[in-house]
Amino acid sequence: MIRFDDVTKVYPGSKHPALNSISLEVSKGEFVFMVGASGSGKSTFLRLALREEKATKGVVRVSGKDVAKLSTWKVPHLRRTIGAVFQDFRLLPNKTVFENVAFALQVIGKPRHAIAHTVPEVLELVGLAGKEQRFPHELSGGEQQRVAIARAFVNRPAILLADEPTGNLDPNTSVGIMRLLDRINKTGTTIVMATHDHEIVNQMRKRVIELEHGNMLRDEVAGVYGYSR
Amino acid sequence: MRFQFIVDEILIGLRRNIAMAISVVLVTVVSLFLVGLGFLAQRQVDTMKDYWYDRVQVSIFLCGDGSTAAGCADGKATEAQKEQIQADLAAPQLAAYVDKVYFETQDEAFKHFKEQFKDSALSENVTVDQMPESYRVDLKNPEQYQVVAELFTDKPGVETVESQNEVLDRLFALLNQLKLGAWMLAAVTLICSVLLVATTIRLTAFTRRRETGIMRLVGASNFFIQLPFILESMIAAAVGAGLASVALVGVTKFQIQDRLAQSLTFTNYVGVGDALMVVPWLFVIGLGIAGVSAFLALQRYLKV
Numbered sequence: 001m002i003r004f005d006d007v008t009k010v011y012p013g014s015k016h017p018a019l020n021s022i023s024l025e026v027s028k029g030e031f032v033f034m035v036g037a038s039g040s041g042k043s044t045f046l047r048l049a050l051r052e053e054k055a056t057k058g059v060v061r062v063s064g065k066d067v068a069k070l071s072t073w074k075v076p077h078l079r080r081t082i083g084a085v086f087q088d089f090r091l092l093p094n095k096t097v098f099e100n101v102a103f104a105l106q107v108i109g110k111p112r113h114a115i116a117h118t119v120p121e122v123l124e125l126v127g128l129a130g131k132e133q134r135f136p137h138e139l140s141g142g143e144q145q146r147v148a149i150a151r152a153f154v155n156r157p158a159i160l161l162a163d164e165p166t167g168n169l170d171p172n173t174s175v176g177i178m179r180l181l182d183r184i185n186k187t188g189t190t191i192v193m194a195t196h197d198h199e200i201v202n203q204m205r206k207r208v209i210e211l212e213h214g215n216m217l218r219d220e221v222a223g224v225y226g227y228s229r
Numbered sequence: 230m231r232f233q234f235i236v237d238e239i240l241i242g243l244r245r246n247i248a249m250a251i252s253v254v255l256v257t258v259v260s261l262f263l264v265g266l267g268f269l270a271q272r273q274v275d276t277m278k279d280y281w282y283d284r285v286q287v288s289i290f291l292c293g294d295g296s297t298a299a300g301c302a303d304g305k306a307t308e309a310q311k312e313q314i315q316a317d318l319a320a321p322q323l324a325a326y327v328d329k330v331y332f333e334t335q336d337e338a339f340k341h342f343k344e345q346f347k348d349s350a351l352s353e354n355v356t357v358d359q360m361p362e363s364y365r366v367d368l369k370n371p372e373q374y375q376v377v378a379e380l381f382t383d384k385p386g387v388e389t390v391e392s393q394n395e396v397l398d399r400l401f402a403l404l405n406q407l408k409l410g411a412w413m414l415a416a417v418t419l420i421c422s423v424l425l426v427a428t429t430i431r432l433t434a435f436t437r438r439r440e441t442g443i444m445r446l447v448g449a450s451n452f453f454i455q456l457p458f459i460l461e462s463m464i465a466a467a468v469g470a471g472l473a474s475v476a477l478v479g480v481t482k483f484q485i486q487d488r489l490a491q492s493l494t495f496t497n498y499v500g501v502g503d504a505l506m507v508v509p510w511l512f513v514i515g516l517g518i519a520g521v522s523a524f525l526a527l528q529r530y531l532k533v
Contacts (some may be wrong), residue, residue: 078448084446090439090443108449
């Protein structure tokens with residue numbers, strides 16, 4: 001699904017690479033944690049997969065395609081196959097829950113009847129049935145993140161990238177979000193989640209890739225956050 | 230859905246940036262109005278050429294009794310000199326220029342003079358003898374009057390060669406200056422409107438960075454993200470072009486046709502029809518400039 005071959009990313013004006021010859025492969029339907037301290041390269045990994053950035057060296061493949069070779073006008077089509085969720089939710093404050101999720105379909109030109117049909121379905125899936133007309137500021141942090149997940153998933157992407165989705169949430173709420181992500185993963189969606197939440201990683205027992213200063217420290221099946229920490 | 234959605238986005242954008250939208254409209258009005266004035270000045274020159282060139286003649290005045298010009302050393306033009314001039318006018322090398330030739334006798338000249346100055350004391354005091362004889366030459370191309378003028382000036386029996394073209398040329402030069410001036414001012418204000426559109430886009434892109442960020446993330450096409458921005462500035466430009474057109478037609482109707490044409494009747498003037506013909510161009514120029522500068526600004530301020 002996602003494959004990195006000897007990928008290095010150096011941001012302009014920076015001496016140290018944010019990612020340093022990383023090679024790894026994430027298969028279809030996998031659930032992968034990327035762990036590591038801030039600045040270890042987790043977010044860069046996700047940005048490269050979304051082609052928000054281009055690799056300085058090496059090849060990034062998503063669904064078998066070399067993303068560096070995509071022409072600019074095809075990049076949106078790549079992004080339609082990838083859902084993305086962030087720590088800060090990134091909802092539109094002046095739109096309701098329904099409108100926030102519908103927005104993702106409107107801007108890719110989905111017809112109105114399809115939107116009317118799909119949005120309630122996905123809101124039901126994330127556990128927000130009945131809250132369609134609420135505004136983001138009327139919701140708790142956990143609920144807001146559910147809206148963001150609904151928006152990322154409404155187009156049924158093959159891959160869901162989550163950048164510290166529980167970073168702003170308390171532990172109980174985080175557990176709920178993890179259950180939701182797990183459920184989405186069970187529908188066959190590949191999930192890559194960057195986090196530094198020890199407990200979550202230790203509980204879930206999924207594949208763990210640890211980064212430090214852009215280097216890959218380990219890649220373990222059913223791993224934990226770290227022995228030494 | 231798509232169409233409705235884009236319309237909504239544009240309305241939101243225009244409402245948020247109402248002050249900027251108004252300034253884009255105003256600058257566009259001024260610059261397009263000046264462009265229009267330039268076009269009208271051009272039309273005025275053309276109109277006057279059409280009007281006058283049908284009427285202008287080259288007049289070859291012959292020597293009279295008291296003439297002092299170089300060609301009049303022999304006193305009043307003799308029959309031989311007249312025949313020579315007539316023959317020259319009919320010569321094959323002038324056939325390309327000369328259309329028709331009339332001879333105006335002293336009697337005819339006296340009659341014309343009396344008509345022209347019938348309300349003035351002058352007409353009481355002239356006599357037939359004081360009137361010059363002349364050849365009146367209609368030209369095929371009135372703009373080439375110089376050829377005839379040069380050929381006959383200072384010829385024996387010719388006192389002077391005159392043409393209204395000399396006056397007209399000065400008038401046309403003046404109108405051309407007006408046109409150039411209007412277009413130079415228009416160029417300056419058009420540059421202003423380009424920069425203003427770019428600044429507006431930059432601000433709008435900033436205030437909407439949240440929306441556009443999400444749009445990019447969920448895979449909206451570049452065209453779809455940029456379209457509301459481009460349409461917004463084009464709508465502002467269209468409103469500006471509309472107002473400029475109203476102003477231009479208004480000026481033609483009320484200032485030129487209703488006032489100038491009534492008070493200075495020596496020629497005819499551009500009319501509302503001419504102004505209406507300029508209107509589409511104002512829209513083309515206004516929309517084109519807004520669209521192109523919006524597009525270029527987006528390349529810079531809205532990374533995809």
